[in-house]
Amino acid sequence: MSELEIHLFPCRSDNYGVLVHDGDANLTLAIDTPETDAVRNALKERGWGLNYILTTHHHFDHVEGNEPLKKETGCMVVGPEGEADKIPAIDLAIGEEDEFEFGTRKITVISTPGHTISPNTYWIKDSNLLFTGDMLFAMGCGRLFEGTARMMWGSLQKIMALPRQTQIYCGHEYTLSNDEFALSVEPDNEELKNRVEEVRVARRAGIPTVPTELGRELETNVFLRAASPEIRERLGMQKAEDWQVFGEIRRLKDQG
Ligand SMILES: [Fe+2]
Numbered sequence: 001m002s003e004l005e006i007h008l009f010p011c012r013s014d015n016y017g018v019l020v021h022d023g024d025a026n027l028t029l030a031i032d033t034p035e036t037d038a039v040r041n042a043l044k045e046r047g048w049g050l051n052y053i054l055t056t057h058h059h060f061d062h063v064e065g066n067e068p069l070k071k072e073t074g075c076m077v078v079g080p081e082g083e084a085d086k087i088p089a090i091d092l093a094i095g096e097e098d099e100f101e102f103g104t105r106k107i108t109v110i111s112t113p114g115h116t117i118s119p120n121t122y123w124i125k126d127s128n129l130l131f132t133g134d135m136l137f138a139m140g141c142g143r144l145f146e147g148t149a150r151m152m153w154g155s156l157q158k159i160m161a162l163p164r165q166t167q168i169y170c171g172h173e174y175t176l177s178n179d180e181f182a183l184s185v186e187p188d189n190e191e192l193k194n195r196v197e198e199v200r201v202a203r204r205a206g207i208p209t210v211p212t213e214l215g216r217e218l219e220t221n222v223f224l225r226a227a228s229p230e231i232r233e234r235l236g237m238q239k240a241e242d243w244q245v246f247g248e249i250r251r252l253k254d255q256g
Pocket of ligand 1: 057059
């Protein structure tokens, strides 16, 4: 079985589109359709058809191309069952622990409420791939538009329990905008300081900071580090629950 091919492409102002191609089965899926033309061009560039769209959540910059691309290609649109009424052209609604067959591989749904009320994160366990949409970013996490801090912390914990080598593809290039905030929350984190330097160099050169590896996020993403004694002390929350510390970090970032 050959490895899956991944094609990541920037679109809109700061979105990423992702195509996943199984060369053995000659199948291709798109994770979200942030911009119709960009997805169409990416498919053309690689010479791939489109068999499936896997939608993470209902925000417009993730579903714009669902209807036109389905019309053009006849692909199947898959999306979160808890938001099915808001996903354009949806054919199949799936949720927590459901499995979706892609060629010979299984894609597992992890329901991750918080950013919206019921987004799907898609996990291809055998290939160590995770597609988080807007729930988790490199050095960041999604804003709480529909869910609560407690819900989002529960979602993040599910992701944190996956293998450290998991490669994470998220929906936006926001990494640089998280650097100063992260350093203000955990200024003595040496790994974080190193990463911020790397991110600044990469972005100056126009290099994407996506994908990122879960192990790295666990060490340097302050939204996953509610248990860090340094962060707790800084926030004066030594005795708080982890979800409360997370909620405070999220609130501080929103204020900034
Ligand atoms: Fe979103």
